Amino acid sequence: MRSLRIGLLLGIRQIQRASYWTTGLIIFVMTLTFLNLIAVSGILIGLIEGSERAVQRFSLGDVIVTPLAEEDHILETERFVKTLQTLPEIDNYSVRFRGNAEIEANYMERRDLAADRDVVAAVVTGIDPLQEEAMTNLSSTLIEGEYLDPTEEGYILIGAYFIKRYAEQFGDVFDALDDVYPGDTVRLTFGDISKEFEVKGIIQSKVDEINLNTYIPEREFRRIFNRIDRNADQIVMRLEPGTSADTLQASLTSIGLDEYAKIQTFEESLPKFLIDIKNTFNVLGTFIGSIGIVVASITIFIIIFINAVSRRQQIGILKGIGIHREVIEIAYVAQAAFYALVGSAIGALFTYGYLVPYFDRNPIQFPFSDGILVADPETTFWRFVTLFVITLIAGLVPAWMIVRQNTLNSILGRK
Amino acid sequence: MLTSVKILPTPLCPHASAHRKPCYNTGMTNLVEAKNIHRRFGKGHLTTHVLKGIDLTVAEGEFLAIMGKSGAGKSTLMYQLSVLDTPTEGTIYVDGTDVLSLNERDATDFRLQTLGYVFQNYALVPDLSAQENVMMPLLMRGEDWTAAKRRANLMLDEVGLEGKYMSLPGMLSGGEQQRVAVARALAGKPKIIFADEPTANLDSVSGQQVVDLLTTLHREQQQTIVMVTHEPEYAEPCDRIVYLEDGRIITR
Numbered sequence: 001m002r003s004l005r006i007g008l009l010l011g012i013r014q015i016q017r018a019s020y021w022t023t024g025l026i027i028f029v030m031t032l033t034f035l036n037l038i039a040v041s042g043i044l045i046g047l048i049e050g051s052e053r054a055v056q057r058f059s060l061g062d063v064i065v066t067p068l069a070e071e072d073h074i075l076e077t078e079r080f081v082k083t084l085q086t087l088p089e090i091d092n093y094s095v096r097f098r099g100n101a102e103i104e105a106n107y108m109e110r111r112d113l114a115a116d117r118d119v120v121a122a123v124v125t126g127i128d129p130l131q132e133e134a135m136t137n138l139s140s141t142l143i144e145g146e147y148l149d150p151t152e153e154g155y156i157l158i159g160a161y162f163i164k165r166y167a168e169q170f171g172d173v174f175d176a177l178d179d180v181y182p183g184d185t186v187r188l189t190f191g192d193i194s195k196e197f198e199v200k201g202i203i204q205s206k207v208d209e210i211n212l213n214t215y216i217p218e219r220e221f222r223r224i225f226n227r228i229d230r231n232a233d234q235i236v237m238r239l240e241p242g243t244s245a246d247t248l249q250a251s252l253t254s255i256g257l258d259e260y261a262k263i264q265t266f267e268e269s270l271p272k273f274l275i276d277i278k279n280t281f282n283v284l285g286t287f288i289g290s291i292g293i294v295v296a297s298i299t300i301f302i303i304i305f306i307n308a309v310s311r312r313q314q315i316g317i318l319k320g321i322g323i324h325r326e327v328i329e330i331a332y333v334a335q336a337a338f339y340a341l342v343g344s345a346i347g348a349l350f351t352y353g354y355l356v357p358y359f360d361r362n363p364i365q366f367p368f369s370d371g372i373l374v375a376d377p378e379t380t381f382w383r384f385v386t387l388f389v390i391t392l393i394a395g396l397v398p399a400w401m402i403v404r405q406n407t408l409n410s411i412l413g414r415k
Numbered sequence: 416m417l418t419s420v421k422i423l424p425t426p427l428c429p430h431a432s433a434h435r436k437p438c439y440n441t442g443m444t445n446l447v448e449a450k451n452i453h454r455r456f457g458k459g460h461l462t463t464h465v466l467k468g469i470d471l472t473v474a475e476g477e478f479l480a481i482m483g484k485s486g487a488g489k490s491t492l493m494y495q496l497s498v499l500d501t502p503t504e505g506t507i508y509v510d511g512t513d514v515l516s517l518n519e520r521d522a523t524d525f526r527l528q529t530l531g532y533v534f535q536n537y538a539l540v541p542d543l544s545a546q547e548n549v550m551m552p553l554l555m556r557g558e559d560w561t562a563a564k565r566r567a568n569l570m571l572d573e574v575g576l577e578g579k580y581m582s583l584p585g586m587l588s589g590g591e592q593q594r595v596a597v598a599r600a601l602a603g604k605p606k607i608i609f610a611d612e613p614t615a616n617l618d619s620v621s622g623q624q625v626v627d628l629l630t631t632l633h634r635e636q637q638q639t640i641v642m643v644t645h646e647p648e649y650a651e652p653c654d655r656i657v658y659l660e661d662g663r664i665i666t667r
Contacts, residue, residue, distance in 0.1 A: 006554050013542040317538035322527020323555055408499045
């Protein structure tokens with residue numbers, strides 16, 4: 001304790017008497033190291049996280065209900081939905097019917113019957129427009145035209161990747177329709193049943209599922225696809241703020257609804273490859289951050305080393321008058337700790353006070369995602385601990401190297 | 416505050432008032448007993464034999480000066496006696512302790528508890544105030560902050576630096592810095608103070624002030640002091656002068 005007290009006194013005084021510029025520069029280096037450690041991996045993970053958030057916000061919600069493995073549709077959908085309506089934890093939900101169909105455009109203008117038809121195979125989703133709008137704000141994805149009116153029939157929303165002028169950027173990856181605009185007529189064919197729809201709007205989103213989907217009112221879907229049992233293919237729910245998805249899942253399971261459908265939280269529904277990508281980006285970000293730590297620790301090492309070398313005689317005299325070695329080592333470790341703490345504190349303040357909210361409001365625009373900055377506090381804390389410990393070692397090693405030298409040689413400046 | 420009056424040597428032994436020969440068996444307790452001290456540096460044909468069989472005692476309460484030409488081995492001898500260096504041969508007892516048997520940590524503790532040092536370049540910590548510089552060895556000895564501070568202020572008053580407690584070394588003159596070093600050396604009430612050319616970096620006035628301070632300490636508190644100097648006028652107040660030439664004590 002004695003050595004700690006005196007060592008801290010020496011360390012604090014050295015910091016107080018040091019040049020403000022030098023101290024400021026060292027703290028700046030530590031702040032940048034902290035940001036490198038947190039922000040770089042945070043942005044990388046944020047690419048995936050941003051994509052996930054978009055999927056959760058605009059498509060799947062917090063809890064997703066899908067058919068059981070051995071079933072084609074959700075059993076007893078109406079009963080299921082009635083139950084959902086009684087649960088206060090659920091803010092909104094949407095019932096979706098899915099089917100595959102052929103959509104043909106420009107068939108009325110086709111003169112050469114031998115030429116290729118302008119046709120795509122598409123997923124058709126039957127929705128309650130009002131329910132879907134409340135759940136996912138689907139109308140916000142409109143890039144042309146208008147949203148579906150629940151009182152109207154014969155209208156369809158088409159995802160942008162089915163339209164050639166929007167799908168061209170992907171080459172021939174997607175089959176797309178030529179020159180389709182709101183107001184044009186397309187023909188939807190399922191088996192022997194065909195029906196014409198007027199294109200009400202074209203939708204585009206960072207969520208690919210929306211771009212590769214078409215939407216028609218639910219009752220028209222059930223007529224075309226002959227879904228007389230009214231059993232849906234997907235029910236998505238958004239929970240009230242503060243409600244746990246796991247708790248709701250458990251609640252739905254406890255009342256036996258898992259006999260009719262598979263009930264998953266959003267996290268459970270994520271495909272493994274996405275989780276793997278996140279983990280890989282995390283590792284990559286940690287690796288990049290580690291390089292920053294190495295650089296910062298070398299910087300601290302050099303600074304402390306130069307400081308200790310220039311004070312070698314003074315260190316020798318302190319030892320000569322009876323000051324223990326560890327006092328001097330503690331003094332330098334205390335300085336290193338100060339730089340690490342202050343630099344990290346400024347970095348943390350900047351990250352949580354500015355960067356995270358900034359990227360939430362102004363995400364980085366990637367084609368497939370809105371890139372945000374993810375900075376989980378627990379992860380940040382452990383990374384800070386790593387940085388702190390390594391900085392302490394970087395401060396201790398040079399101090400130890402100088403302090404262990406022969407006392408008299410240090411006093412006399414001998415090698 | 417200690418008065419800085421030049422005093423006549425106190426007769427520690429029958430020879431002191433005569434021609435200042437080295438004294439043995441004065442009847443006083445010997446704080447330092449060094450026998451057959453040799454110190455060699457280097458190896459093989461590059462060996463330098465600096466101290467060549469020195470026998471020396473320092474009595475309790477004695478003010479001893481070690482003089483000699485440059486390269487005679489004065490400082491080297493003092494480093495052996497003050498437990499800062501280890502002789503190649505010989506034995507040294509300081510305050511009854513065989514200092515050559517101490518490991519590094521014990522030697523550090525011994526220096527802390529028993530000895531005080533005044534170096535020619537003052538050797539103050541530039542980041543600590545005068546008060547904190549004096550407090551350092553006291554804190555290291557386990558004194559609490561308040562007691563150490565009080566004692567440090569008392570020592571600074573004793574050496575004539577009232578009101579300069581919070582001054583950094585850089586704000587003090589050379590003489591003032593050396594007086595802080597003396598205060599630091601005194602603070603722990605050491606058995607012996609070793610002063611290695613304490614006036615070397617000072618002008619004559621400041622140098623005389625420092626020597627007067629040491630002299631007063633010796634006279635009023637019977638402080639045992641071993642001082643290396645090459646200025647005869649600074650050695651005048653000493654009880655005894657030991658002359659070194661070519662690594663041996665000579666008699667003049």
